[in-house]
Amino acid sequence: MSSASRNILAGLATVALFGAASAQAANEGYVTDMNGNVVMAAGAGVCIRTGTWTPALAAAATACKQCTPDLCPAPPAAPKPAAKPEAKPEAKPAAKPKPKVEPINVELKIELQGIAFGKPDLTDDNKKELDEFLATEVKPLNTVGAVIITGHTDRIGSQKFNKKLSEERAIKARDYLTGKGIDQKLVFWEGKADKQPIPVTKFCDNKMKRKQLIECLAPNRRVTVEVVGTKLPPAPKPKP
Numbered sequence: 001m002s003s004a005s006r007n008i009l010a011g012l013a014t015v016a017l018f019g020a021a022s023a024q025a026a027n028e029g030y031v032t033d034m035n036g037n038v039v040m041a042a043g044a045g046v047c048i049r050t051g052t053w054t055p056a057l058a059a060a061a062t063a064c065k066q067c068t069p070d071l072c073p074a075p076p077a078a079p080k081p082a083a084k085p086e087a088k089p090e091a092k093p094a095a096k097p098k099p100k101v102e103p104i105n106v107e108l109k110i111e112l113q114g115i116a117f118g119k120p121d122l123t124d125d126n127k128k129e130l131d132e133f134l135a136t137e138v139k140p141l142n143t144v145g146a147v148i149i150t151g152h153t154d155r156i157g158s159q160k161f162n163k164k165l166s167e168e169r170a171i172k173a174r175d176y177l178t179g180k181g182i183d184q185k186l187v188f189w190e191g192k193a194d195k196q197p198i199p200v201t202k203f204c205d206n207k208m209k210r211k212q213l214i215e216c217l218a219p220n221r222r223v224t225v226e227v228v229g230t231k232l233p234p235a236p237k238p239k240p
Contacts, residue, residue, distance in 0.1 A: 141227070147225065
């Protein structure tokens with residue numbers, strides 16, 4: 001055998017011995033074979049221990065699970081899965097603000113005709129008309145800004161007398177309205193005498209008999225009530 005071959009065999013033997021030694025060291029405390037495997041007692045399945053055996057060596061042995069599983073170190077705990085973030089409830093879409101409804105300006109008017117000749121008092125029919133006007137026209141308003149009352153007379157009589165009579169008629173209407181709950185601070189009144197006659201009375205001829213002329217001019221003996229205020233527009237009709 002050549003020297004080279006002897007060197008190779010020597011090297012292989014050294015590697016084998018080193019491997020066996022390493023295996024034996026890995027199972028220190030147990031009887032091992034040439035390959036470093038722990039020797040088991042025949043028929044008993046028990047690892048044969050040496051006199052140097054200790055629990056620490058058993059725990060460090062590569063055959064720990066085979067020989068002393070109760071002494072083997074516990075495997076590292078698996079990392080806990082990351083907690084899932086709590087699902088946030090879906091935000092509800094913000095409700096659309098309702099469009100602001102702007103009130104509209106209104107002007108209401110009623111003429112109370114047929115007041116007795118030479119008298120300031122409203123007739124019973126005038127009061128009924130005024131009550132209905134308040135209930136159906138004025139009460140539904142959102143706000144009342146002003147109430148303008150104007151008293152009128154026919155053309156019979158002096159200007160001084162008619163001026164005073166027209167004012168008295170306006171005052172009678174004012175008192176009736178405030179008695180029905182209209183704020184007196186909102187009421188304005190005046191007397192126009194015969195300055196604003198009803199157009200049709202222009203055909204009443206002064207040559208008529210007095211009783212006939214008084215009857216013909218009756219529409220001029222009146223009180224006009226105007227109300228200025230606001231109301232909300234009607235609600236839009238729902239779409240079909």
